[in-house]
Amino acid sequence: MNETLGHDGDHPHSNYVAVWTVLVVLLVLGIAAGFVGNPVLGAVLVFSVATVKAFLVVTIYMHLKFEPLLVRAIILCGLACVFIVLIGLIPDIVYGFGH
Amino acid sequence: MSNHAQPLPAKITTGVPTGRLGIWWFLAGETVIFGGLIVCYILLRLHHPEWAEHAAHTSWIVGGINTLVLLTSSLTMVQAFKAVTEGKTQRAVGLLGVTWLLGLAFLVIKVFEYTHEIHGGYTILANLFWSFYYLMTGLHALHIIGGLVAIAVVMARARKGKDLQRVEYVGLYWHLVDVVWIFLYPLLYIAS
Numbered sequence: 001m002n003e004t005l006g007h008d009g010d011h012p013h014s015n016y017v018a019v020w021t022v023l024v025v026l027l028v029l030g031i032a033a034g035f036v037g038n039p040v041l042g043a044v045l046v047f048s049v050a051t052v053k054a055f056l057v058v059t060i061y062m063h064l065k066f067e068p069l070l071v072r073a074i075i076l077c078g079l080a081c082v083f084i085v086l087i088g089l090i091p092d093i094v095y096g097f098g099h
Numbered sequence: 100m101s102n103h104a105q106p107l108p109a110k111i112t113t114g115v116p117t118g119r120l121g122i123w124w125f126l127a128g129e130t131v132i133f134g135g136l137i138v139c140y141i142l143l144r145l146h147h148p149e150w151a152e153h154a155a156h157t158s159w160i161v162g163g164i165n166t167l168v169l170l171t172s173s174l175t176m177v178q179a180f181k182a183v184t185e186g187k188t189q190r191a192v193g194l195l196g197v198t199w200l201l202g203l204a205f206l207v208i209k210v211f212e213y214t215h216e217i218h219g220g221y222t223i224l225a226n227l228f229w230s231f232y233y234l235m236t237g238l239h240a241l242h243i244i245g246g247l248v249a250i251a252v253v254m255a256r257a258r259k260g261k262d263l264q265r266v267e268y269v270g271l272y273w274h275l276v277d278v279v280w281i282f283l284y285p286l287l288y289i290a291s
């Protein structure tokens with residue numbers, strides 16, 4: 001995609017309309033994936049598409065791909081906390097939550 | 100009103116404008132809040148296959164329309180930021196206004212959806228799936244409302260050619276609200 005440098009000098013602009021078009025196509029693909037007969041395959045496809053959509057918004061619309069390591073580290077801190085929550089909750093589920 | 104106003108220089112101590120850095124920290128906190136909820140939901144969902152029956156009562160069509168509305172609002176928001184960097188303040192204000200209206204449209208659609216579901220007996224106390232549904236979508240809707248207030252404030256300042264760097268900051272927040280919905284939609288509407 002063509003990128004032109006913004007006047008502030010640190011945020012090149014992508015073709016945002018093209019990105020939006022890709023996002024809409026992915027939205028349709030994600031909905032279609034929900035109708036796949038195999039529920040496991042359908043879930044994998046649905047969440048794979050959602051992840052790609054989120055990646056496009058974060059990297060291009062939020063310009064994360066142009067941000068320095070410090071900003072990426074901040075977001076990684078948040079994701080690391082979510083991972084800790086995940087690890088902390090798994091035993092509850094595996095060992096019979098609510099039983 | 101100036102049509103060629105430039106963003107005010109932001110105080111920089113880390114190589115990243117302080118305002119932008121603060122917003123990213125805030126967004127990291129938001130990631131923990133929504134990420135924690137989503138992780139809880141996924142783990143419980145795997146433990147309760149019967150939730151599929153409840154999830155089948157959500158409307159993937161209405162959810163899909165709202166997803167399209169939010170994706171489009173993200174486009175207009177980033178175009179507003181681009182307009183600011185190009186010195187086109189009036190265009191930026193207009194695009195912020197469109198973003199605001201799209202956010203409002205999302206809320207209106209959500210209210211109609213809630214009304215239909217509650218009339219169908221699917222209230223927050225119906226079962227754990229619906230509790231998660233109303234908690235996650237309700238918290239997300241509160242973030243939309245907060246975003247609308249922030250956009251209105253930034254728009255009013257930008258109209259006077261002031262604090263134009265805040266267009267980027269409110270945009271970062273708005274895009275994260277979009278990203279959260281990108282995950283809530285398949286979780287609550289599609290993967291039934």
